[in-house]
Amino acid sequence: MLTTSLPRPRPVAPGPLPTLRWGIIGPGWIAERFTEALCRHTQQNVVAVAGRTKEKAARFAEKWAIPKVCDDIAALLALKEVDAVYIATPHNHHFPDGLHALRAGKHVLIEKPLALNAQEGRALQAEAQVQKRFCMEAMWCDFTPKYDVLTQLLEQGELGELHTLIADHGEFFTPDHRIFNPDLAGGPMLDLGSYLVAFSVKVGNGAPDTICARGQAAPGGVNGQASMLFTHAKGLHSVLNTTLFSSTPGTAVIAGRKARLVLDGHFYAPGNFTLTANQGGNTLHWQDEGHHYAQLRYEAEHVAWCVGQGLTESPIRPLATTLTTLTVMDEVRRQLGIVFNEEREPRIV
Known part of the structure; x- marks a missing residue:
């Protein structure tokens, strides 16, 4: 049975905030x-x-x-x-x-x-x-109220056993944009694809078991499009696409045995989502208000809170989670033959 109400978002800074x-x-x-x-x-x-x-x-x-x-x-x-x-x-x-x-x-x-x-x-x-x-x-x-509500729904098992994650992130860029520049580590993976992979790691509760990726080149020597299929423990499949060639809806769907959650595009940004029961059709809605870039405040306030607590890593987004995302993207790039200029020889800094 679907929950009768959505959980309330938890504060990213639950105590006094130093002014950094x-x-x-x-x-x-x-x-x-x-x-x-x-x-x-x-x-x-x-x-x-x-x-x-x-x-x-x-x-x-x-x-x-x-x-x-x-x-x-x-x-x-x-x-x-x-x-x-x-x-x-x-x-x-x-x-x-x-x-x-x-x-x-x-x-x-x-x-x-x-x-x-x-x-x-x-x-x-x-x-x-x-x-x-x-x-x-x-x-x-990761620090927005929408994502925390989503996190709680997943932690509480409100969607049931997860089977399918479908998400896309495509944008149209003019040829002179830095994203087509190989000297600036261009291509969609680091810009757009990182949201997709991070979301998959979040929903799948860790790195996928298997990774299959296919790509398409863009003029100038960078990757222009990547499609990915990840399989996770307990049967979850992530189907992901990112492209520089055109704008896509940018939506995401998390489908479980009990319910499905549909995030409006862009799925990673503040915005709306709908949680619908598979049986009975009961539906709950999350609706964000206000200018969504104002929600960049939350990551900054979380940093200030962590520093005030004497922490060197975030309990919401620890570096281990970031490293998992980077490791998955490394494998996707390996399969697509994407090597950045700085990776061709060791950097000395």
Whole structure:
């Protein structure tokens, strides 16, 4: 029998929140939305910014009243008044920038993916342990109220035995977009596919038992489309697709013996879902309100709470979960023959 009401979302910061002094590294599109969420919806304090050029950083600082514009990343990391840094540089910079920040004694929140591969991810985990600093991947969906309600439904077994997960994430990009640039670790896997794989790992409660992937190349030497079939313990199949060639609905379906859960697109973002019983058709609805990028606040507040608790990892998204996601993506890329430039020879940072 379907539950009569949805569970209430639990707080991502269940206690006092310290006000961290944040530095922004990589003042691009997502950093602007993250900074807006901090400035307008939290008590967190953004004190410095560094980018590829000082001019770009200065424009960003002026817009958000950030007091310190740094010439480069090293200058920002040298600031004693910076407690934590949000790293939103291109994907192939996440690992070296995160490593440098940890070595400088800063707590780090690194945009997804944490690194290009699991090996780099493990190196970041090890450095955070050595430095006794907090490190987390900014998989923002994990910290939203919608995802917590979904998590509780799965934990409580409200869908029954799970058999099918179907999800897609495709977007249209013009040829000049960075996602087609092999020098920036382009292709859909790290941008769009990481949401799909992370969702599968979440619903499947760990890495899949088997992985089968097929791909299609895009002009410029990057992968343009990937389709994946994962099989998990207890019979769950994940059917996933990501593409750069066109926009897709971006929906997701989790089908169990008792009920199915349908998430509107984009499934990973704040939004709506419907839980429907297989017998009787009883239905429950989750509906999000407000501007959804404001919910970037939750991952930042969770970081602040964790730092205040003296934690070096998140209990909601521990690095082990991130490393599982990266390991699965490594295998998908192996099957598709996707090798990033930085993987062709060891990086020294």
